[in-house]
Amino acid sequence: MKAGASKGNGVRKLSQLLGVEQEEVMYIATTETTTMIEWAGYGVAVANAIPEVREITKKTRRGATIQELVLKK
Structure with missing residues (x-):
């Protein structure tokens, strides 16, 4: 794996590329x-x-679907 590669760095980079x-x-x-x-x-x-x-x-998913969490955010 490339030095510095991680899920966290990937999410950060992707959010930057997408303007999120x-x-x-x-x-x-x-x-x-x-x-x-x-x-x-x-x-x-x-x-x-x-x-x-x-x-x-901020929230624990207890039976809620991911869609419900996103919509309630």
């Missing part, structure tokens, strides 16, 4: 490090996410 503001990015996580969740404008934890992830997210 950081505040508009939704990041859904389970066990990933908290860096991307903190960076994204809207962090979401799935119901079975590790406690560290659930603590810093």
Whole structure:
């Protein structure tokens, strides 16, 4: 893997290329490090996410579909 390559860097770069503001990015996580969740404008934890992830997210997905979360954002 290329040095500096990560999901987080990919999401950042893609959002820049698409002209999507950081505040508009939704990041859904389970066990990933908290860096991307903190960076994204809207962090979401799935119901079975590790406690560290659930603590810093704005919303926990409990039975809601991703579409419902996006529409309710």
